[in-house]
Amino acid sequence: MLRHALRCSAAVSTLTLMGCSSALYVPIKVDPPNAMVYVNGEKVGLANKTNLKIEFGQNERVCVQAIAPGFKPLCKMLTVEDIDRQLSTFREFDWHLDQDR
Amino acid sequence: MPNRTNRILLLAAGAMLASCGSVPTRTFQIRAINVNQEPVPCVVVINDDWTGAAERNQFLTPSSPTLKLPVQFQVPAVTLTAAALQFDADGKPLNVPSSRSQAIDFSDYLTEVREDVRATDPDVVLFVLRKK
Numbered sequence: 001m002l003r004h005a006l007r008c009s010a011a012v013s014t015l016t017l018m019g020c021s022s023a024l025y026v027p028i029k030v031d032p033p034n035a036m037v038y039v040n041g042e043k044v045g046l047a048n049k050t051n052l053k054i055e056f057g058q059n060e061r062v063c064v065q066a067i068a069p070g071f072k073p074l075c076k077m078l079t080v081e082d083i084d085r086q087l088s089t090f091r092e093f094d095w096h097l098d099q100d101r
Numbered sequence: 102m103p104n105r106t107n108r109i110l111l112l113a114a115g116a117m118l119a120s121c122g123s124v125p126t127r128t129f130q131i132r133a134i135n136v137n138q139e140p141v142p143c144v145v146v147i148n149d150d151w152t153g154a155a156e157r158n159q160f161l162t163p164s165s166p167t168l169k170l171p172v173q174f175q176v177p178a179v180t181l182t183a184a185a186l187q188f189d190a191d192g193k194p195l196n197v198p199s200s201r202s203q204a205i206d207f208s209d210y211l212t213e214v215r216e217d218v219r220a221t222d223p224d225v226v227l228f229v230l231r232k233k
Binding site for chain 1: 130132134136137138215217219221222223224225226227229231232
């Protein structure tokens with residue numbers, strides 16, 4: 001029981017720390033691969049990069065956007081929990097942009 | 102002396118009440134680009150207040166592609182809308198729309214609506230506008 005409580009509290013502190021200041025390195029794949037990725041409005045590079053650095057700072061969510069000519073732009077607001085859940089299930093984000101007509 | 106102390110206490114209580122009752126405000130930096138990553142001049146509207154947006158010059162212009170936009174959070178989330186605009190040679194906007202439907206008629210771009218913008222969201226809000 002005590003061990004379980006300690007484990008839970010460690011998990012919560014890790015999440016809290018991540019939410020406060022730490023950077024996360026998140027694998028994001030986007031189709032088409034020439035899509036440009038923006039995090040919190042700043043260009044961070046092409047979507048074929050292995051891991052994107054995502055910093056929450058004092059914010060509860062980050063905004064991740066993917067843009068490619070001829071495709072509908074994608075915009076996701078993600079919390080630490082969203083990222084954690086996705087990575088624990090699928091190990092990465094895999095997004096497909098829809099063609100714009 | 103007690104009179105003065107009372108006054109100070111009253112002032113302090115008033116200040117505390119005012120700070121509790123004040124509406125939280127957050128200033129966002131707004132930018133807008135198209136899918137080719139080129140800046141798009143536009144008007145930025147809070148909660149569908151198109152008239153207020155025009156009155157308060159909530160414009161991203163060709164010479165000033167970033168707008169510092171103070172947003173009051175009377176409720177936990179607001180809706181921000183960006184609608185592309187055309188500007189004349191003097192940098193004045195042409196045909197400022199007074200509604201979302203008018204905004205689509207006046208421009209080659211679709212409007213982008215960002216719902217659920219919260220006070221705790223990142224500073225920069227980047228709109229990506231698509232051609233019609």
